[in-house]
Amino acid sequence: MAVPKRRTSKRRKRARNTHKVAPAIVIQSCPQCSAAKRPHRVCAECGYYAGEQRVAAQEA
Known part of the structure; x- marks a missing residue:
């Protein structure tokens, strides 16, 4: 028996x-509106990704 x-x-x-930790979340600024966003995702503020508008911007 073990x-x-x-x-x-x-x-x-x-x-x-010690190595079992969650990685820190990376935050970048959107090049269009300078809002904080995660990399490789559409900006929630302006809807831009890779220099193109992919999603309609949400009105405040």
């Missing part, structure tokens, strides 16, 4: 799990 011979200490467990 049973641990010794209890895993907090230090050893935490050292093993």
Whole structure:
């Protein structure tokens, strides 16, 4: 049977799990309206992506 011979200490467990973190969210500014947006996504403010308007802009 696969049973641990010794209890895993907090230090050893935490050292093993140090790489298990969520990556930070990257924020860029839109080149058209300078609003904050995530890369490779249409801007929520102006609707532009890659220099072209892809979605109609939302009216405030």
